Amino acid sequence: MLKGMRRLISKVHKAKHEEQHEGQHYSLPLQDMKTIFPHGLPPRFVMQMKTFNEACLMVRKPALELLHHLKNTNFDHPAVRYVLYGEKGTGKTLSLCHIIHFCAKQDWLILHIPDGHLWVKNCQDLLQSTYNKQRFDQPLEASVWLKNFKTANERFLSQIKIQEKYVWNKRESVEKGSLLGEVVEQGITRVRNATDAVGIVLKELKRQSSLGIFRLLVAVDGVNALWGRTTLKREDKSPIAPEELALIYNLRKMVKNDWHGGAIVLTLSQTGSLFKPRRACLPQELLGKEGFDALDPFIPILVSNYNPKEFESCIQYYLENSWLQHEKAHTEEGKKELLFLSNANPGQLERLCAYL
Amino acid sequence: MAAPVMKTVRGWSDLALGVRSAVLRLPGLSQVRWSRYSPEYRDPQIDKEYYRKPLAEQTEEQKFELELRKTQLIKAAPATKTGSVFEDPLISKFTNMMMKGGNKVLARSLMTKTLEAVKRKQFEKYHAASPEERAAIERNPYTIFHQALKNCEPVIGLVPILKGGHFYQVPVPLSDRRRRFMAMKWMITECREKKPRRMLMPEKLSQELLEAFHNQGPVIRRKHDMHKMAEANRALAHYRWW
Numbered sequence: 001m002l003k004g005m006r007r008l009i010s011k012v013h014k015a016k017h018e019e020q021h022e023g024q025h026y027s028l029p030l031q032d033m034k035t036i037f038p039h040g041l042p043p044r045f046v047m048q049m050k051t052f053n054e055a056c057l058m059v060r061k062p063a064l065e066l067l068h069h070l071k072n073t074n075f076d077h078p079a080v081r082y083v084l085y086g087e088k089g090t091g092k093t094l095s096l097c098h099i100i101h102f103c104a105k106q107d108w109l110i111l112h113i114p115d116g117h118l119w120v121k122n123c124q125d126l127l128q129s130t131y132n133k134q135r136f137d138q139p140l141e142a143s144v145w146l147k148n149f150k151t152a153n154e155r156f157l158s159q160i161k162i163q164e165k166y167v168w169n170k171r172e173s174v175e176k177g178s179l180l181g182e183v184v185e186q187g188i189t190r191v192r193n194a195t196d197a198v199g200i201v202l203k204e205l206k207r208q209s210s211l212g213i214f215r216l217l218v219a220v221d222g223v224n225a226l227w228g229r230t231t232l233k234r235e236d237k238s239p240i241a242p243e244e245l246a247l248i249y250n251l252r253k254m255v256k257n258d259w260h261g262g263a264i265v266l267t268l269s270q271t272g273s274l275f276k277p278r279r280a281c282l283p284q285e286l287l288g289k290e291g292f293d294a295l296d297p298f299i300p301i302l303v304s305n306y307n308p309k310e311f312e313s314c315i316q317y318y319l320e321n322s323w324l325q326h327e328k329a330h331t332e333e334g335k336k337e338l339l340f341l342s343n344a345n346p347g348q349l350e351r352l353c354a355y356l
Numbered sequence: 357m358a359a360p361v362m363k364t365v366r367g368w369s370d371l372a373l374g375v376r377s378a379v380l381r382l383p384g385l386s387q388v389r390w391s392r393y394s395p396e397y398r399d400p401q402i403d404k405e406y407y408r409k410p411l412a413e414q415t416e417e418q419k420f421e422l423e424l425r426k427t428q429l430i431k432a433a434p435a436t437k438t439g440s441v442f443e444d445p446l447i448s449k450f451t452n453m454m455m456k457g458g459n460k461v462l463a464r465s466l467m468t469k470t471l472e473a474v475k476r477k478q479f480e481k482y483h484a485a486s487p488e489e490r491a492a493i494e495r496n497p498y499t500i501f502h503q504a505l506k507n508c509e510p511v512i513g514l515v516p517i518l519k520g521g522h523f524y525q526v527p528v529p530l531s532d533r534r535r536r537f538m539a540m541k542w543m544i545t546e547c548r549e550k551k552p553r554r555m556l557m558p559e560k561l562s563q564e565l566l567e568a569f570h571n572q573g574p575v576i577r578r579k580h581d582m583h584k585m586a587e588a589n590r591a592l593a594h595y596r597w598w
Contacts, residue, residue, distance in 0.1 A: 325496035355471040
């Protein structure tokens with residue numbers, strides 16, 4: 001059974017992935033990776049891509065299940081929320097990237113927030129928002145995100161037109177009917193208005209996805225940051241709640257299921273989270289009562305460790321790329337030991353094989 | 357009256373068997389490095405293959421050995437020696453030498469990061485090279501590590517000998533163990549002292565290991581300096597009496 005495990009080297013067309021392909025790897029063209037994923041890939045995966053000169057993902061059950069749901073979505077019903085959860089290192093972020101790649105190939109508009117936790121901690125400059133005095137702006141994070149959004153969705157920016165007039169300040173404004181690309185440009189060049197630009201983009205996309213011109217995929221990694229606590233403080237050292245940050249406030253509206261014409265795929269993450277115990281991995285523990293009620297109802301998808309077939313496939317992939325250089329790693333004994341040491345956890349296995 | 361007497365007697369028998377007594381083993385020789393085990397204790401056999409050999413394949417000596425081990429006292433195996441297939445005694449020794457303040461976790465993580473860095477650099481070179489050159493590029497971090505340290509080992513060493521009120525650096529043959537130690541020590545001191553402020557140890561170590569693998573770099577130069585000094589002090593070789 002295990003001898004017949006081969007890598008499936010098929011270029012693109014995830015639409016053809018079915019149950020029989022489970023456990024096999026497929027390679028993605030590197031050019032696609034640069035356009036679709038300017039941000040959002042796990043750093044160790046980026047290193048692996050650089051070392052092997054190719055990007056290979058394994059087809060696994062959670063991703064297949066999600067793809068099946070996405071293929072059968074009814075775009076007239078409100079957007080369905082899917083939440084990927086699981087232990088640390090099981091492959092939630094990579095499954096999300098798999099889904100994003102699929103949707104990008106199907107010509108959906110991808111709204112990808114690489115890590116929600118980056119927006120609630122370590123912010124160097126917080127400005128008071130011009131739009132609403134109670135909220136705070138984060139110019140740096142917003143401008144960086146807008147740049148990456150532009151790289152990922154170039155062609156949509158010249159097609160979508162905004163349906164309202166927005167005034168930046170006394171001298172600048174954006175007229176009704178101008179392209180979304182202009183708003184994004186304004187956000188990138190004028191860093192002060194970047195957060196408001198992000199808010200406009202989110203609002204317009206939500207409004208217009210219901211019209212049916214394009215399909216919208218909202219992908220957020222580390223969504224439990226939206227309802228947790230922040231480590232940011234005001235000048236008088238009092239803590240800031242997440243809803244007082246304009247970016248978080250707008251993103252929460254995006255994740256609500258009161259629009260149709262797309263899907264929402266979310267990932268929970270304990271690794272970057274603030275004030276959450278290390279062992280917490282279930283939605284109730286990480287989202288808290290507020291988050292769970294806000295996201296309810298959603299479809300939870302568990303991402304677990306490798307089963308024996310997937311583990312064997314992963315080892316074969318490493319052996320084919322000559323990544324496992326240790327002589328003993330090729331033997332049965334070595335494989336048994338790797339299984340024991342990593343407990344079939346994908347993240348741990350990758351770290352172990354890195355130095356063997 | 358009997359009770360206190362019995363207590364002292366019991367106290368003596370409570371001492372663990374095999375603990376070395378305070379009496380010197382040989383008159384005239386003091387022990388500098390000694391263990392708490394007495395001489396009849398034998399070293400543990402960690403190798404799993406030794407025990408897995410079926411009875412039919414073993415020679416008479418090995419059968420005798422096995423029987424003997426059942427009755428003899430055996431020392432406890434140290435925590436660092438595992439039965440793992442991936443274990444390498446040289447790597448363990450190097451990790452121990454890098455360790456500061458008993459922080460083995462940090463030392464081991466630095467070692468693994470170094471091996472990973474070496475591997476990634478070699479893979480980059482491999483992909484950048486033409487098909488003819490690819491066969492010559494070694495990608496196994498363990499062979500690179502072993503070869504690099506072997507290249508750094510000095511053939512001959514210098515020892516300060518006191519004669520007529522002055523210390524002379526006398527060239528002297530070194531044992532295998534001493535040579536391995538000197539190679540590792542030079543490598544670690546080089547990486548600790550000569551690196552730029554913000555460079556991390558794994559990066560510097562991987563750089564030095566790759567240079568030593570190709571017989572270049574500061575550690576190899578130090579070995580050559582040692583050889584030259586030994587050559588220059590050739591005349592003092594007679595000061596050695598062993």
